[in-house]
Amino acid sequence: MRKLFLISFFFAFFVSNGFAQWQPAGDRIKTQWSADVKPDNVLPEYPRPIMERSDWKNLNGLWDYAIIEKGSAVPAKFEGKILVPFAIESSLSGVQKRVDEMHELVYARNFEVPSNWKSQKVLLHFGAVDWKADVWVNGVKVGTHTGGYTPFSFDITAALNKGQNKLVVKVWDPADKGYQPRGKQVSKPEGIWYTPVTGIWQTVWLEPVAEKYIQNLRITPDIDNNLLTVKAELNNTSSSDLVTVDVYDGNHLITTGKSINGQSVEIAMPKDVKLWTPNSPFLYSLKVTLRSGNKQVDQVASYAAMRKYSTKRDANGIVRLELNNKALFQFGPLDQGWWPDGLYTAPTDEALRYDIQKTKDFGFNMIRKHVKVEPARWYTYCDKLGVIVWQDMPSGDRGPEWQPRNYFNGTEIKRSEASEACYRKEWKEIMDYLYSYPCIGTWVPFNESWGQFKTAEIVEWTKQYDPTRLVNPASGGNHYTCGDILDLHHYPQPNMFLFDAQRATVLGEFGGIGMPLKDHLWEPNRNWGYVQFSTSKEATDEYVKYADILYKLINKGFSAAVYTQTTDVEVEVNGLMTYDRKVIKLDEKRVNEANTRVCNALNQ
Numbered sequence: 001m002r003k004l005f006l007i008s009f010f011f012a013f014f015v016s017n018g019f020a021q022w023q024p025a026g027d028r029i030k031t032q033w034s035a036d037v038k039p040d041n042v043l044p045e046y047p048r049p050i051m052e053r054s055d056w057k058n059l060n061g062l063w064d065y066a067i068i069e070k071g072s073a074v075p076a077k078f079e080g081k082i083l084v085p086f087a088i089e090s091s092l093s094g095v096q097k098r099v100d101e102m103h104e105l106v107y108a109r110n111f112e113v114p115s116n117w118k119s120q121k122v123l124l125h126f127g128a129v130d131w132k133a134d135v136w137v138n139g140v141k142v143g144t145h146t147g148g149y150t151p152f153s154f155d156i157t158a159a160l161n162k163g164q165n166k167l168v169v170k171v172w173d174p175a176d177k178g179y180q181p182r183g184k185q186v187s188k189p190e191g192i193w194y195t196p197v198t199g200i201w202q203t204v205w206l207e208p209v210a211e212k213y214i215q216n217l218r219i220t221p222d223i224d225n226n227l228l229t230v231k232a233e234l235n236n237t238s239s240s241d242l243v244t245v246d247v248y249d250g251n252h253l254i255t256t257g258k259s260i261n262g263q264s265v266e267i268a269m270p271k272d273v274k275l276w277t278p279n280s281p282f283l284y285s286l287k288v289t290l291r292s293g294n295k296q297v298d299q300v301a302s303y304a305a306m307r308k309y310s311t312k313r314d315a316n317g318i319v320r321l322e323l324n325n326k327a328l329f330q331f332g333p334l335d336q337g338w339w340p341d342g343l344y345t346a347p348t349d350e351a352l353r354y355d356i357q358k359t360k361d362f363g364f365n366m367i368r369k370h371v372k373v374e375p376a377r378w379y380t381y382c383d384k385l386g387v388i389v390w391q392d393m394p395s396g397d398r399g400p401e402w403q404p405r406n407y408f409n410g411t412e413i414k415r416s417e418a419s420e421a422c423y424r425k426e427w428k429e430i431m432d433y434l435y436s437y438p439c440i441g442t443w444v445p446f447n448e449s450w451g452q453f454k455t456a457e458i459v460e461w462t463k464q465y466d467p468t469r470l471v472n473p474a475s476g477g478n479h480y481t482c483g484d485i486l487d488l489h490h491y492p493q494p495n496m497f498l499f500d501a502q503r504a505t506v507l508g509e510f511g512g513i514g515m516p517l518k519d520h521l522w523e524p525n526r527n528w529g530y531v532q533f534s535t536s537k538e539a540t541d542e543y544v545k546y547a548d549i550l551y552k553l554i555n556k557g558f559s560a561a562v563y564t565q566t567t568d569v570e571v572e573v574n575g576l577m578t579y580d581r582k583v584i585k586l587d588e589k590r591v592n593e594a595n596t597r598v599c600n601a602l603n604q
Contacts, residue, residue: 030341061109067106106170128373129169130201131173133170137156183370216432218436241261246289329561331366352377373391446474512565514573520583530564
């Protein structure tokens with residue numbers, strides 16, 4: 001009887017805690033980290049390390065979900081449980097269902113506010129929701145957000161009850177039936193197009209703040225004048241606000257700056273300032289304190305790097321990319337950030353870091369983040385590990401005729417007014433979101449003409465909005481004489497078929513060496529690469545051959561290059577690693593030697 005009682009007790013316990021209601025859906029390949037995903041401890045790490053407060057509450061875990069007809073009311077009953085923050089189409093959501101443009105996805109969960117937050121405002125944060133989110137707390141509409149790649153927050157204080165509170169989120173995502181930025185998502189995946197991602201795909205969390213608080217930090221290094229500028233953006237400002245920034249080298253306080261009246265804090269850095277490079281990615285720790293009157297009302301921890309991205313003509317007349325006023329050949333993989341089990345979302349924080357660490361292990365110094373934006377922690381790992389990032393704008397809408405082998409002389413498409421406004425809004429939000437991360441070196445507003453419009457205008461706006469980074473107008477074309485870079489795509493081997501004497505000429509994509517591995521394939525009978533090999537030695541030999549061709553083209557004018565790609569993605573099998581990350585397909589030592597030679601080509 002006692003044994004039966006214990007069995008019944010534990011069964012009830014697990015059911016009540018939702019464990020019995022969740023398991024990965026489907027039978028496709030998974031990463032090793034899938035086994036580490038637990039419903040009661042999903043991505044528990046602090047989600048915004050560039051502006052960290054000590055007190056917060058994670059809302060990841062099992063939520064109720066329902067799929068409803070677009071425009072319908074929130075249902076009284078739900079269909080089941082979904083594991084947030086994994087998109088509903090993913091295995092790790094526990095659901096793996098599609099939601100088309102005629103339907104919406106509704107989430108619901110209860111939460112309690114910690115009792116020690118009683119006298120503070122409460123902010124509700126979403127890391128990212130694809131694409132349009134409407135949010136209610138206790139039946140009170142607290143906000144709406146569009147844009148699938150950037151974080152957003154609502155002050156929900158006035159909607160809160162004592163004890164239990166109900167949070168409802170309704171999401172609409174038209175995928176490739178809409179004009180919004182969506183990257184590689186399509187309703188019918190094939191070839192280079194992948195499974196759609198609908199709904200919450202980054203951490204949801206609560207945070208207590210004072211009546212007046214720091215909303216954002218805008219951090220700008222200036223190595224030429226040895227200055228670090230920190231703009232603390234507040235929810236509201238007054239003349240009595242005093243912002244103090246303390247700069248630390250480890251635990252040692254090295255300098256301090258202050259400002260009032262909403263001014264930026266300008267900090268003179270030491271003469272022996274430490275510069276950030278891929279080989280020495282030094283980060284200064286920051287403590288930013290807000291005082292209103294004589295009272296401290298907010299404090300956040302952050303970090304900064306002293307570094308500079310620029311271009312300069314070398315002794316041979318070739319325009320080179322520079323880091324800290326020194327020529328550096330930037331070489332990295334095309335990194336699409338997809339996961340077989342989580343789609344847009346890495347299963348764990350360890351998994352998120354893994355791809356970046358392997359990029360360093362392969363000998364690269366850069367990553368091109370391809371038509372996707374990552375969670376904040378991904379960029380912090382790039383900052384810490386020393387990887388320069390070329391950040392793409394996720395593509396969307398239709399494109400004009402693609403002419404990649406010459407300067408475009410056709411007619412640019414005219415996007416609808418709504419489509420153009422959507423692009424501009426989301427591109428600005430992405431730039432605002434990522435501005436303070438030292439790793440971001442180049443903005444890429446367009447890829448291969450997809451959705452490309454008003455190129456010169458968009459590039460000029462991007463350059464003016466953030467003059468601290470380079471702008472690559474359109475990776476792979478269509479090509480216009482604007483921005484800092486001419487970017488060529490050529491598969492499979494490197495080829496320089498155009499050269500720009502006024503800008504840096506780069507090879508924005510090449511390679512695509514395919515090698516399918518049994519038991520590591522998304523679809524066993526349908527896969528492709530630009531060229532295909534059956535053994536690791538053959539594929540590695542081909543890679544080294546391409547690296548040697550690239551090395552010889554550096555003296556002829558190439559200043560950077562991007563190899564396709566970090567991992568296999570769905571039916572693409574041209575990754576350095578398999579999609580499940582369980583096999584490194586090429587000889588890592590030989591790849592590292594070849595890449596190191598290329599990265600050091602301008603520093604010999």
